[in-house]
Amino acid sequence: MNSLISIEKLNKSYDGKSDVLHGLNFSIQPGKIATIYGSSGCGKSTFLNIVGLLEDFSDGEYYFKGNRINSKRLNSYNTLRAQEIGFVFQSYHLIDSLSVQENILMPFLYNNLPLNSNVYSSITQLLNQFQMEQFQHKKVSLLSGGERQRVAIIRAMIKSPSLIIADEPTGNLDDINTSIVIRALQSAADQGTAVIVVTHNKQLSFNNADIYTLTNGALQR
Ligand SMILES: Nc1ncnc2c1ncn2[C@@H]1O[C@H](COP(=O)(O)OP(=O)(O)OP(=O)(O)O)[C@@H](O)[C@H]1O
Numbered sequence: 639m640n641s642l643i644s645i646e647k648l649n650k651s652y653d654g655k656s657d658v659l660h661g662l663n664f665s666i667q668p669g670k671i672a673t674i675y676g677s678s679g680c681g682k683s684t685f686l687n688i689v690g691l692l693e694d695f696s697d698g699e700y701y702f703k704g705n706r707i708n709s710k711r712l713n714s715y716n717t718l719r720a721q722e723i724g725f726v727f728q729s730y731h732l733i734d735s736l737s738v739q740e741n742i743l744m745p746f747l748y749n750n751l752p753l754n755s756n757v758y759s760s761i762t763q764l765l766n767q768f769q770m771e772q773f774q775h776k777k778v779s780l781l782s783g784g785e786r787q788r789v790a791i792i793r794a795m796i797k798s799p800s801l802i803i804a805d806e807p808t809g810n811l812d813d814i815n816t817s818i819v820i821r822a823l824q825s826a827a828d829q830g831t832a833v834i835v836v837t838h839n840k841q842l843s844f845n846n847a848d849i850y851t852l853t854n855g856a857l858q859r
Protein backbone atom coordinates (compact mmCIF):
# COMPACT_ATOMS: atom_id res chain seq x y z
CA MET A 639 0.00 0.00 0.00
CA ASN A 640 1.23 3.52 -0.71
CA SER A 641 2.38 5.61 2.24
CA LEU A 642 0.25 8.56 3.23
CA ILE A 643 3.42 10.29 4.38
CA SER A 644 7.01 9.65 3.45
CA ILE A 645 9.86 11.68 4.94
CA GLU A 646 13.48 11.18 4.03
CA LYS A 647 16.67 12.62 5.49
CA LEU A 648 14.86 15.50 7.12
CA ASN A 649 16.89 18.16 8.92
CA LYS A 650 15.50 21.00 11.01
CA SER A 651 17.47 23.82 12.59
CA TYR A 652 15.92 26.82 14.33
CA ASP A 653 19.16 28.80 14.60
CA GLY A 654 20.89 27.80 11.34
CA LYS A 655 23.70 26.16 13.33
CA SER A 656 22.55 23.10 15.26
CA ASP A 657 19.96 20.59 14.06
CA VAL A 658 17.00 19.69 16.29
CA LEU A 659 16.08 16.99 13.75
CA HIS A 660 18.85 15.38 11.74
CA GLY A 661 18.61 12.70 9.05
CA LEU A 662 15.11 11.75 10.17
CA ASN A 663 13.23 9.12 8.14
CA PHE A 664 9.57 8.27 8.66
CA SER A 665 6.62 6.87 6.79
CA ILE A 666 3.07 5.91 7.69
CA GLN A 667 0.28 4.22 5.79
CA PRO A 668 -3.46 4.91 6.00
CA GLY A 669 -5.08 3.26 9.03
CA LYS A 670 -1.80 2.89 10.92
CA ILE A 671 -0.82 4.35 14.30
CA ALA A 672 2.70 5.55 15.12
CA THR A 673 3.54 6.34 18.75
CA ILE A 674 6.58 8.51 19.42
CA TYR A 675 8.46 8.65 22.71
CA GLY A 676 11.45 10.78 23.60
CA SER A 677 12.87 12.98 26.31
CA SER A 678 11.69 16.54 26.85
CA GLY A 679 13.18 18.93 24.30
CA CYS A 680 14.31 16.21 21.87
CA GLY A 681 12.15 17.60 19.05
CA LYS A 682 8.86 15.68 19.16
CA SER A 683 6.59 18.73 18.84
CA THR A 684 8.90 20.15 16.20
CA PHE A 685 8.48 16.95 14.20
CA LEU A 686 4.68 17.00 14.57
CA ASN A 687 4.51 20.64 13.53
CA ILE A 688 6.54 19.87 10.41
CA VAL A 689 4.35 16.87 9.58
CA GLY A 690 1.28 19.07 10.17
CA LEU A 691 2.60 21.68 7.72
CA LEU A 692 2.78 24.32 10.47
CA GLU A 693 6.57 24.56 10.57
CA ASP A 694 9.17 24.55 7.79
CA PHE A 695 12.20 22.28 7.64
CA SER A 696 15.76 22.94 6.55
CA ASP A 697 16.60 19.98 4.27
CA GLY A 698 15.20 16.68 3.15
CA GLU A 699 12.12 15.38 1.37
CA TYR A 700 8.52 15.29 2.59
CA TYR A 701 5.80 13.66 0.49
CA PHE A 702 2.12 13.87 1.47
CA LYS A 703 -0.07 11.56 -0.63
CA GLY A 704 2.75 11.48 -3.15
CA ASN A 705 2.99 15.27 -3.43
CA ARG A 706 6.35 16.77 -2.62
CA ILE A 707 5.97 19.44 0.07
CA ASN A 708 7.80 22.71 -0.54
CA SER A 709 8.64 23.76 3.00
CA LYS A 710 9.23 27.37 2.00
CA ARG A 711 5.62 27.75 0.81
CA LEU A 712 3.59 26.39 3.71
CA ASN A 713 0.80 28.92 3.10
CA SER A 714 0.02 27.20 -0.17
CA TYR A 715 -1.04 24.11 1.82
CA ASN A 716 -3.72 25.80 3.94
CA THR A 717 -6.56 24.00 2.18
CA LEU A 718 -4.75 20.66 2.21
CA ARG A 719 -4.08 21.07 5.93
CA ALA A 720 -7.66 22.06 6.65
CA GLN A 721 -9.13 19.11 4.78
CA GLU A 722 -6.65 16.34 5.45
CA ILE A 723 -5.11 16.93 8.89
CA GLY A 724 -6.69 16.98 12.35
CA PHE A 725 -4.72 18.18 15.38
CA VAL A 726 -5.14 17.20 19.03
CA PHE A 727 -3.01 19.02 21.62
CA GLN A 728 -2.34 18.40 25.29
CA SER A 729 -3.80 21.78 26.12
CA TYR A 730 -6.88 21.17 23.91
CA HIS A 731 -6.73 24.52 22.01
CA LEU A 732 -10.47 25.04 22.33
CA ILE A 733 -12.31 28.36 22.57
CA ASP A 734 -13.76 28.52 26.08
CA SER A 735 -16.48 31.03 25.35
CA LEU A 736 -18.00 28.91 22.57
CA SER A 737 -20.18 25.83 22.89
CA VAL A 738 -19.04 22.27 22.23
CA GLN A 739 -20.78 22.23 18.85
CA GLU A 740 -19.36 25.62 17.86
CA ASN A 741 -15.85 24.41 18.68
CA ILE A 742 -16.35 21.24 16.66
CA LEU A 743 -17.50 23.33 13.70
CA MET A 744 -14.50 25.70 13.89
CA PRO A 745 -12.45 23.92 11.19
CA PHE A 746 -15.35 24.40 8.77
CA LEU A 747 -16.02 28.02 9.64
CA TYR A 748 -12.37 28.98 9.76
CA ASN A 749 -11.49 27.35 6.44
CA ASN A 750 -14.73 28.04 4.56
CA LEU A 751 -15.47 24.35 4.13
CA PRO A 752 -19.10 23.56 3.22
CA LEU A 753 -21.41 22.91 6.19
CA ASN A 754 -24.00 20.43 4.97
CA SER A 755 -26.36 18.05 6.72
CA ASN A 756 -23.70 15.30 6.65
CA VAL A 757 -21.56 17.43 8.94
CA TYR A 758 -24.39 17.78 11.46
CA SER A 759 -25.16 14.06 11.39
CA SER A 760 -21.45 13.33 11.91
CA ILE A 761 -21.48 15.62 14.95
CA THR A 762 -24.41 13.72 16.44
CA GLN A 763 -22.77 10.39 15.74
CA LEU A 764 -19.39 11.41 17.20
CA LEU A 765 -20.98 13.03 20.28
CA ASN A 766 -22.81 9.75 20.89
CA GLN A 767 -19.68 7.70 20.35
CA PHE A 768 -17.87 9.74 23.01
CA GLN A 769 -20.82 9.97 25.41
CA MET A 770 -20.83 13.74 24.97
CA GLU A 771 -24.31 14.30 23.54
CA GLN A 772 -25.57 16.05 26.68
CA PHE A 773 -22.80 18.66 26.29
CA GLN A 774 -23.52 19.65 22.68
CA HIS A 775 -24.69 23.19 23.47
CA LYS A 776 -22.75 23.71 26.68
CA LYS A 777 -19.88 26.21 26.87
CA VAL A 778 -16.46 24.57 26.84
CA SER A 779 -15.46 26.63 29.91
CA LEU A 780 -17.89 24.48 31.92
CA LEU A 781 -16.32 21.12 30.96
CA SER A 782 -13.76 18.94 32.73
CA GLY A 783 -10.33 18.21 31.22
CA GLY A 784 -11.38 14.79 29.94
CA GLU A 785 -14.54 16.22 28.39
CA ARG A 786 -12.55 18.99 26.70
CA GLN A 787 -10.08 16.51 25.25
CA ARG A 788 -12.99 14.49 23.84
CA VAL A 789 -14.27 17.67 22.17
CA ALA A 790 -10.79 18.29 20.73
CA ILE A 791 -10.71 14.76 19.33
CA ILE A 792 -14.19 15.08 17.84
CA ARG A 793 -13.08 18.36 16.24
CA ALA A 794 -10.04 16.57 14.76
CA MET A 795 -12.19 13.66 13.51
CA ILE A 796 -15.19 15.57 12.15
CA LYS A 797 -13.53 16.24 8.77
CA SER A 798 -12.63 12.54 8.37
CA PRO A 799 -9.03 13.64 7.89
CA SER A 800 -6.48 11.28 6.38
CA LEU A 801 -4.09 12.14 9.24
CA ILE A 802 -4.57 12.87 12.94
CA ILE A 803 -1.61 14.37 14.82
CA ALA A 804 -1.86 14.16 18.61
CA ASP A 805 0.75 15.86 20.83
CA GLU A 806 0.51 14.35 24.32
CA PRO A 807 -3.28 14.01 24.11
CA THR A 808 -3.56 12.27 27.48
CA GLY A 809 -1.08 14.41 29.41
CA ASN A 810 -3.76 15.99 31.61
CA LEU A 811 -6.11 13.04 31.91
CA ASP A 812 -6.90 10.33 34.45
CA ASP A 813 -6.94 6.61 33.57
CA ILE A 814 -10.60 6.49 32.53
CA ASN A 815 -10.33 9.47 30.20
CA THR A 816 -6.99 8.20 28.89
CA SER A 817 -8.64 4.98 27.81
CA ILE A 818 -11.48 6.92 26.15
CA VAL A 819 -8.89 8.90 24.17
CA ILE A 820 -7.01 5.73 23.21
CA ARG A 821 -10.21 4.08 21.99
CA ALA A 822 -11.11 7.23 20.03
CA LEU A 823 -7.77 7.37 18.23
CA GLN A 824 -7.88 3.62 17.63
CA SER A 825 -11.33 3.90 16.10
CA ALA A 826 -10.16 6.72 13.81
CA ALA A 827 -7.32 4.45 12.67
CA ASP A 828 -9.71 1.54 12.20
CA GLN A 829 -11.69 3.79 9.85
CA GLY A 830 -8.58 4.44 7.75
CA THR A 831 -7.05 7.54 9.31
CA ALA A 832 -3.29 7.50 9.94
CA VAL A 833 -2.56 8.58 13.52
CA ILE A 834 0.71 9.94 14.93
CA VAL A 835 0.76 10.22 18.72
CA VAL A 836 3.51 11.78 20.84
CA THR A 837 3.34 10.65 24.44
CA HIS A 838 5.24 10.18 27.68
CA ASN A 839 2.73 7.55 28.78
CA LYS A 840 4.14 4.05 28.32
CA GLN A 841 0.70 2.61 29.12
CA LEU A 842 -0.81 3.89 25.88
CA SER A 843 -1.48 0.66 24.07
CA PHE A 844 -2.87 0.59 20.57
CA ASN A 845 -3.37 -2.41 18.32
CA ASN A 846 -0.63 -2.70 15.71
CA ALA A 847 1.09 0.57 16.50
CA ASP A 848 4.59 1.24 15.25
CA ILE A 849 6.59 2.43 18.25
CA TYR A 850 9.40 4.96 17.78
CA THR A 851 11.80 6.83 20.01
CA LEU A 852 13.14 10.19 18.91
CA THR A 853 16.83 10.41 19.86
CA ASN A 854 19.68 12.44 18.42
CA GLY A 855 17.29 14.07 15.98
CA ALA A 856 16.05 10.88 14.34
CA LEU A 857 13.36 8.25 14.87
CA GLN A 858 14.44 4.75 15.94
CA ARG A 859 12.14 1.70 15.93
N1 LIG B 1 10.21 28.22 17.67
C1 LIG B 1 11.38 27.81 18.19
N2 LIG B 1 12.49 28.57 18.07
C2 LIG B 1 13.68 28.15 18.56
N3 LIG B 1 13.86 26.98 19.19
C3 LIG B 1 12.80 26.17 19.33
C4 LIG B 1 11.50 26.55 18.85
N4 LIG B 1 10.63 25.54 19.15
C5 LIG B 1 11.35 24.61 19.79
N5 LIG B 1 12.65 24.97 19.91
C6 LIG B 1 13.73 24.17 20.52
O1 LIG B 1 13.85 22.95 19.82
C7 LIG B 1 14.05 21.87 20.73
C8 LIG B 1 12.94 20.84 20.54
O2 LIG B 1 11.70 21.38 21.02
P1 LIG B 1 10.34 20.58 20.97
O3 LIG B 1 9.28 21.48 21.47
O4 LIG B 1 10.18 20.02 19.60
O5 LIG B 1 10.65 19.39 22.02
P2 LIG B 1 9.69 18.25 22.56
O6 LIG B 1 10.38 16.95 22.30
O7 LIG B 1 8.32 18.42 22.04
O8 LIG B 1 9.71 18.53 24.15
P3 LIG B 1 8.55 18.28 25.26
O9 LIG B 1 8.52 16.79 25.52
O10 LIG B 1 9.06 19.04 26.45
O11 LIG B 1 7.25 18.82 24.73
C9 LIG B 1 14.12 22.48 22.10
O12 LIG B 1 15.47 22.65 22.43
C10 LIG B 1 13.41 23.81 21.96
O13 LIG B 1 13.94 24.76 22.85
Ligand SMILES: [Mg+2]
Nearest residue numbers: 682683684805
Ligand atom coordinates in the same frame (compact mmCIF):
# COMPACT_ATOMS: atom_id res chain seq x y z
MG1 LIG C 1 6.47 18.89 22.92
